[in-house]
Amino acid sequence: MNRQATNLERNITLTVNGERVTRSVAARMHLVDFLRETLGLTGSHLGCEHGVCGACTIRVDGLTVRGCLMLAVQADGATVETIEGLTDSSKAADLQEEFLNRNALQCGYCTPGMLMTAVELLDRNAKPTREEIRDAISGNYCRCTGYHAIVDAIETVAKSRSSKKGTAS
């Protein structure tokens, strides 16, 4: 039986980290499996595959999503950004550096998703309070750090970004 004809499989074209890719994918495959298994982008991690842990957080058309709660076929035509692309773009270089300096990661498994969330938070709220930071990352599970260092790191970057903006203007 033809899998495309029975809708079990479909061709998709999307932009991933700035590169246009076309692939045939099974309808059942979620977006992170596609990124990891088909494209070899292993920076996005699977921690639960039921939308709770946040380890698979990526950006689709500019917004964070749980990569396990979106099917790859749904990303047809979309622009997807993963930790690999975020790194190459240097957009979050200050966050990544501060995560290192503050030891805001231990095992690192949650870190790509945590960074994606932090980027979105600071896009939306340049000067978050510690409580707002905790609220924003409340969907990203970290078993190692106890969160305190992550909150510190995000807070430090927010402050340094706004003080830079302050001096510029």
Place this chain on the structure above:
Amino acid sequence: MNARDSGLTFLDRPNSYIGRSVPRPNARRLVMGRGTYVDDIRLPRLAHIAFLRSPHAHAKIRGFNLDAAKAAPGVIGVFTGADLAKVCTPWVAVLSHFKGLKSAPQYALPLDRACWTGEAICAVVAETRAQAEDAIALIEADLDPLPAAVDMEAALDPSTPVIHPELGDNLAFERTLDVGDVDTAFRNAAAVVEQTFQIGRHTGVTLEPRAILADWNDGEEKFTIYHSFQAPHMMQDIVCKHLDLPEASVRVVCKDVGGSFGIKVHIYPDEMATVAIAKILKRPVKFIADRMESFVSDIHARDHRVKGKMAIAADGEILGFEIDDLTGIGPYSVYPRTSAVEANQVVNLTGGPYRHKNYRARARVVFQNKVPMCQYRAVGHPIAVMVTEGLIDLAAAAIKMDPAKVREKNVIADDAHPSVAASGIKFEKLSHQQSLKKLLSMMDYDSLRKEQAELRKKGIHRGIGIATFIEITNPSAAFYGVGGARISSQDGCTLRLNPQGGVIASIGVTEQGQGTEAVIAQVVATAVGVPLSDVRVITGDTDTTPYGGGTWACRAAGIGGEAAWQSGKALRENILEVAGVILQAAPGTLDVRDGKIVDKANGNERMPLAELGRVAYFRPDTLPADLKPEFVVTRHYVPKDYPFAFTNGIQASYLEVDTDTGFVKLLKHWCVEDCGTVLNPQLVDEQVRGGIVQGIGAALFEVCRYDENGQMLNATMADYLVPMASEMPDIDVTHVVSPTASSELGAKGAGEAGTAGAPAAVVNAINDALSPFKANVAAQPVTPQDILKAMGKV
């Protein structure tokens, strides 16, 4: 004045990295998404495995109809217990120093009986994991449910089925202790307090689930096993033993590990099955536990019921403790560490920080049809600390004394060491008095008490809870080796100086995010005298690292660090010997600093290390014939003078109880901790913070809920509540430093301190907040309903 105080040791070497919060060199790849966790590894002909798991807590396996599964798309093979028993022998997890400990043989897949809900009973290997799961759904399993032993309280009742009839009963292990004169102590007490403490069954929930990729190369007759694991050499030894292979045929590689906490140091049947199947199929096979199977197949921990009793004199002197611990460990003792250790630790540690001399304890470990229970971060500690500190608060209230005062009066004095606790455990050097003093000033205890009293008048109920703790670190062979377990307590570090002056360090301890590699690099850079950036550390590979125990029981810094230190010193001596010849100077007048040979007296540069490397590696012809540069050195270390290097510390929690809803808001948490020499303060602090939050999880959120049939009811990430950011407090951490004299570095472990003390601090704070209501909670996790019930509101 000892050598350390006078500044004469190598700790005060110029350009020392020891004691500095340098970032972890190996963390950069992780923030870039360029780590290598097991699931990131792709090999040619890689096959994927999925398991059929028992839906029953206890069932006879009559057989399987595998036809449909075998015919399903992508399926490479389907395996049952009998298939695997041909290549993998069973194991029995007992240790000779736990007298009387018994267990039954456990197979990679069971032959004829499933003993817990979630036990793997059949395996499918397919081209993709999804296809393997499709085929699992097609297996017809003929299972005959058997009566299950679920409730640990009833495990020893004659009416409860005996899980392994050949063992006679469901009692796996029992230990008793009776020290001093407990009965007289209790008779003479001003007050005797009693409480039954329940410590819920919880689990580790590493964010990266368990993962193993076993690749059997028939041409080389060799396994390469990529494993998300803490102890690669132990895994190698066990695979050799049970698959009848020589050591040279098994290489275990642990690359990035996404959290472990003790979960990834045990032998799991599904992982052994994966290894066995890779051998049968002669191709790489990968098993990645999905989250739902993690909840019912990763080891669980705790699940203790402790009846505790404490006697106190009118002046606040603690006169004695008595405890009766009962714990359910599932149907098997877990290999190879056994499941008797936690109860044993509860007996060892209860009352441990205090001077009392009268102590009676009983611990019973029983089998039940639930997920096997074994060692998880801070084994036994949070239980012992909860019992001890919970009883102290009750006693303080009974004699109307401030709880901090009771602790002040009773902790073993800082100048009383070495000392021995009532249970017999030995302390080299602890700092309870300093730690308590520091804690009270750090949290401004007196002001907080005033604030609490003021707010109470306004109907706001805040509580302050304190918990003193001791922690077992740097275990010697006394932990496992003496009992016959082939678990290394020694570790080695090999250093190699490369021609450009860089140093490669390979070491037996492993990294799961604690910062092991950073700390080893700091020690090596300091000992040898090179910039930190010139040191590369290799861990987690049985082919290339010295034999060692891996990382568990807080041993990486204390044991691995000392091996690295000794190795670094030896390499520097060898370097200076060659430098002395080249520079025509006595080696003793030279030093290595910041990658250069310098005059020891004034630091003047004599030669870069790269020049020494050039000569030694490429122009050895210019060196005297009898000079043999030895730029690879290895040193090993094992603690010998004490069985363990005990650390100590104290924590406090400040929280608010919403007395209408029973909800607890954590406001602040403090910890003073003494892990001896602090090699990297930031890494230690973050270990403590992370540990505290795991402890808070136990206190307030985490529990594996079971029904009476042995079904786990909350085996999803949505239903099993791990602590998330919004509910966690900021945590202040500081240190007292009492180095161990067992090693030159003086470092002890720090990874479990947070988890050890946090639950008791939090539960004591809740009870402190509830004190105006004469309400008390003692079952963890403490839920809002528990608080409402204690207050008589529901």
Place this chain on the structure above:
Amino acid sequence: MKASEVGYAKPASLPEVFALLEKNEDARLLAGGQSLIAGLNMRLSNPTLLIDINGIAGLNTITESGGTIRIGALTRHLDLGASPLIAAKLPLIAKAVPHIAHMAIRNRGTIGGSLALSDPATELPACCLALNATMTAASSKGERKIPVKTFFKGLFETDLKQNEVLTAIEIPLPAAGSLSGFSELVRRHGDYAIVGLAAQGVRKGSSWSQLNLSYFGVGDHPVLAANASEALLADKSMADAQAVLASDLSPSEDAENSAATKLHFARVLLGRVVASMS
């Protein structure tokens, strides 16, 4: 776990959706997918076909006309929370949105998906009940208006028929001076509520002239606490209203809480939410 094999179609118009629904009896509509895909991954749900309605234009707008706010079913929680119209005219919904799961879920989840799923512990169904919303269900036979009071039928069960698509939610503008209040009890921020209350009412002086108390987490679907609201409308004390809640709600126990505890929570929330409405 990985999802079972499933078909996928992404029609561009409602008639195409209707045709697919009629041809495939166990097809599931895919909107935000934030619950559906989790269920697929866990193999709790194994439809043969997913009909992705995200390509259908015009289902994600929020408009006001003739005293009614019309929210397109594909409006994402993010947009609902950011809408000035919602903030100004339906503050109850604006108050509820931040409680829905987490940022990444709100970026994707839709109001229509939430209502059609009818998870008893979620916020938006209760808000719609408090606001007396009307659902628009479309099928090949045309449109059907379903008053919210008959929309929620049972646990994960609504009045929507297999061949129907929820296309819009219409909410009458609350009376001038109307007040709203929202609160829920969760162990962790973003979790499903243990008990929650969405309230909308009108107060004249110290007396309530209208009060909808919509509870969630206490039954198979959101429930209006009619007796409690009647007590407050009749100027009875809060304690009286809290007492009669027992006749309005019969919560079932959950993993951590007995039915009695949940009723207690509902009473506490009543006091707090009503006190917050000023």
